[in-house]
Amino acid sequence: MSMKEFNPEDISTDTSIVTSGIWQDGASSLTAFFSSSTQYTNTGDYNIDVYRYDPSGNASASVQFGVVYGHRDGSGSLGTKGATGDRTTAAIFGQFNSLINPAQTTAFTFQDNTTAKQFYGIVLNRARMRDGIEPGGWEIHLSGSSANTNLKLIDDSSVNNGGNDVTRNFAPEYNVVSGSLIGGTTIKTAASAEGSAGSYGTFYPQLGIILLNPERLSGAPLKLVTASGSNVDNNNNQLLFNTFGNSHTGGGPGGQYFQMRRKEDITSKHYFVRATSRNFNATTNQTYYTESIAGTQQIIPGLRTNPKTYITTVGLYNSADQLLAVAKLSKPILKSSSREALIKVKLDF
């Protein structure tokens, strides 16, 4: 027989968590941030696509994440109710509100601030994040245009096990807090200690979304002033984008740092392929034979008295003899009646 049945003990399944750098080329940190003038011209009033490489000079540059600003009343964008204008910030607010919050919710909650009608959003590219973001695996540095405005943000998953006990459409929800992962996770100020302006934001690892609270960002140290004019495009998402790339000599390094890892659950099935001593010691490979005058195939000299074969490929079949998976070895494995081969074939889903 050319095919052999698996025994039940030859098949096992396991699920493992794999984390890796989320940014282009597998990098886990970004130190430069670029936007596309083409994208900004077309849809920049909704979101700014952020790149690791300059898209104007690097054809392989791909979108890493997007930056948005949302306001319940549409402030900071063109248009009002009953007038022309896309009211982009209102559209963004409604989009995120309906996605994250339960029905009838009209404001976001950032710890003690339960009436937040505006937010900044950092939205990870889906293809980059795959299954989700690793909680406790990201850190972003923001900086204003002047010295001593540096702010390092992380999530509080290290102390907030299981996330916030709140009603949301997605769980877990973690708070965004000041702190750093470098040298071990250190939270500078807990979300509950931030006061009435609320925490720095919330983080949804399953969605790949970080919401930032403009009311808290307006305070020290960042002092980011979010404009909220009526029927005027204030480019607030550009304001936040600028805090990624600002740098200055006073007060240490500025922004220019965004570390993040993605997290995937990989289910693997292992098939233990056992080529026992008595099996698989001949082949249908035509180079294995010479044809005699009588038409009967003879094994080539040298292998005729002591048959040996080589394994290069394993095929996995279902009961209908359909080839469903193929595994190739890096080098041929010698097989003979005095040798057995055990090959573990791993199939990931």
Next chain:
Amino acid sequence: MGFLDNSSVTVDAILTKRGREILAAGGDLNITKFALSDEEIDYTLWDVTHPNGTDSYGAVIENMSLLEATPNRKDFRSFLIDASQAGQTLSIDNTHYSAVDTGTVISITPTNSAITEQFIFRIDNLNIISHTSSTSDVYTGGTAQIKAGSIIDAATATVTIKGVTSGLVQVVTINVKADAGSTVDPLGPKLPDGAPANLFTGGAGAGTTYP
């Protein structure tokens, strides 16, 4: 004191197109058996005159790097089998049919030189040819009836024949003529396994039976 090597070889498998189709349809792969192949091995490279002795007879084969697996596979060209089956041959009257008219039925009856067995007939492109007795790309039996389809351009498809017991493999290529009345692109999206085959019921040459 040294340690014995207790490791097994671990390799990553990729799904074939058929495997992906099953997963996409929400099915279970339900892998139940395996086969070993020695594709890419040329046993004439076994060198019994190697100056380093018997251990090195297979050095040329053992040191080669193998090609990566590709998903577009339905079977292998050669299989490892048990020693008792060595030397069996698979005979087919004709391994190539040229300029076949639409609707023509080709009969393929392989024979094993040593045993009586069933064969798996696997078509690689159902746009070009199909089984008369099955809408699937696979038919298992002693004889296969292959019908040329109606296609807008002339094209060639293959039927891979594998002995169920012996694992012996032969490939038959069938070149089908263009049919002026057809709108089917032979190299267009493949009909999924089990879909109604593209069969033409009339026209010149329809109904001719080979051989």
